[in-house]
Amino acid sequence: DGGITQSPKYLFRKEGQNVTLSCEQNLNHDAMYWYRQDPGQGLRLIYYSQIVNDFQKGDIAEGYSVSREKKESFPLTVTSAQKNPTAFYLCASNWGRDITDPSTDTQYFGPGTRLTVL
């Protein structure tokens, strides 16, 4: 089955600890994205990567870090510097920008990880 997997489904962290969320895709997509979702709000972009070994900050990158060492993997680390980390985290992927084919813009989402800071 092709798709995006995120693990774990639920994660609990003590204040002051770093924690890493996993995102893997076997769709052969070039681009991957991390979003944060809070109740009653739209999705906010944390980081994105258009290609292996390259990534850019999104709208709310402070307190987060990422790596993109492999095409299929884009882990997100929530550091102790993130002031309010409790949220639902979503990973997404697509083919990456091709201006001749707008269908490459369509992003597909994983099932999400709910992080709770105790």
Add this chain to the structure above:
Amino acid sequence: GQQLNQSPQSMFIQEGEDVSMNCTSSSIFNTWLWYKQDPGEGPVLLIALYKAGELTSNGRLTAQFGITRKDSFLNISASIPSDVGIYFCAGQLSNDYKLSFGAGTTVTVRA
């Protein structure tokens, strides 16, 4: 990305009714996407629109890409209990890698 204006914020509907929701923006978009999210799950793509004026159906769902390229609507016909969930619109600007999202429309169906 910029926030899209999605309305209504929530709706309670009778089973069998038709439902309509829309998204508007002050900017011109190249792509409009509609997703449905169940509680505790990731959004699932319902319909993707790539051309101004495009009208696309997926079963009981119909969505249109506005002629001005600044808006889109989603219709659900003959609603059923499994239509419950949060529906999000998303749009992509021509010069941006990022999607902009609406805040979502929460649909609750009365049996």
